[in-house]
Amino acid sequence: MNSPEKITIPVGLCYNLKSGHHNGDDDEEYDTIETIDFLDEQLSSFGLTVYRMEQDNTLFHNLLEKKPAFVFNIAEGRGKTRSRESQVPCLLDWLSIPHYGSDGIALGITLDKLLTNTMLAHNGIPVPKMYMADDMKACDALASHFDGRPFIVKPRWEGSSKGIFNDSVVDSFADCKDRARRILSSYHQPALIEEFITGDEVTVAVKGNEELSVIGMMRISEKSPSDRFVYSLENKREWQTNILYQRASDSIPPAVCSAMRDNAFAAFRCLDLHDVARIDFRIDSKGVPRIIDINPLPGLSPEYSDIMLISKLHDRDFTEVVREIIAISLRRNKIVV
Structure with a gap:
């Protein structure tokens, strides 16, 4: 008598693929085929049947045809609106398909840096002061804030440091106007003028849901130290040459590391995030x-x-970390493997 064939759970892997040719920074947030291959392998290690589903015009049809029980979504979304990261999660929610990561509301809020800053401040979580200029007249109204303190000028809703360059930190109002004009004309969205914190930059990786834990804390600095260092688009593209990465605990006091952990957890819960997130800090x-x-x-x-x-x-081991994140999401969505 033949043994019954093992039934595996169908899952989707949804993503945006880099174009492979220079596209300005339009696809800066998109993934390479090597990343998709890697994630496919990690999902398959759970005994899941993986269907690759690029976020293109066939996605809706593919979801209906393959009927995945779960989707591991890393798609950043199409277009330039602040709702782009919410596109796939909202589609999956509409189709009642459980998925990895935070929902469309959380993704929409966090892509909008002004909304995020406002929500965190309202909940007592320390953030820099921030002002918005949706046109040059609004920018002119901010002149009185320039009293010798540095500011950083950046787009309201971008990721992967898009719109943040090595010259985005300004001391004068004239320079602020120039950088704001660049954002308004090139990115077609409001410019944010944010208090620039000159201290250490640290990113904290958090995983979990009801119970949260820190994957690690990483201090990010320039190999050639500067009090105007910013983790800019140029620096991210040339990270192996320009950037020094260190464990935060090697140089930052334990009390400050504890405060970052507590604030990262508070922000994760305030914004109702799921599975994993990275929270970036500057220490004043x-x-x-x-x-x-x-x-x-x-x-x-x-x-x-x-x-x-x-x-x-x-x-x-990064592979083990990714598998832990996958397992966390599968448990939250009650996918038994």
Whole structure:
């Protein structure tokens, strides 16, 4: 008598693929085929049947045809709107398909840096002061804030440091206007003028749901130290040449590391995030870590992602870290493997 054939659970792997040719920074957040291959392998290690589903015009049809029980979604979304990261999660929610990561509301809020800053501040979580200019007239109204303090000028809803360059930190209002004009004309969205915190930059990777834990904390600095260092688009593209990555605990006091952990957990819960997120801090002159950005859809590239670097610095096998994240999401969605 033949043994019954093992039934495996069908899952989707949804993503946006880099174009393979220079596209400005339009597909900066998209993934390489090597990352997709890696994630396919990790999902398959759970005994799942993986269907690759690029977020293109065939996605809806593929979801209906393959009927996945779960989707591991890393798609950043199409277009330039602040709702783009919410596109796939909202589609999956509409089709009642459980998925990895935070829902469309959380992704929409966190992509909008002004909304995120406002929500965190309202909940008592330290953030820098922030002002918005949706046109040059609004920018002119901010002149009185320039009293010798530095500011950083950046787009309201971008990721992967898009729109943040080495010259985005400004001391004068004239320079602020120039950078704001660049954002308004090139990115077609409001410019944010944010208090620039000159202290250490640290990114904290958090995983979990009801119970949260820290994967690791990584200090990010320039190999040629500068009090105007920013983790800019140029620096991210040339990270192997320009950037020094260190365990935060090697140089940052334990009390500050504890505060970052507590604030990262508080932000994760305040925004109702799921499974994993990366929370970025700058530490001010009083030793207070202030949240400058939150990424609930962090890159998982085995070649260049921050979570890969964090894992390496903390002597963790990145493959095992990714499998832990997958398992966390499967448990939350009650997918039994």
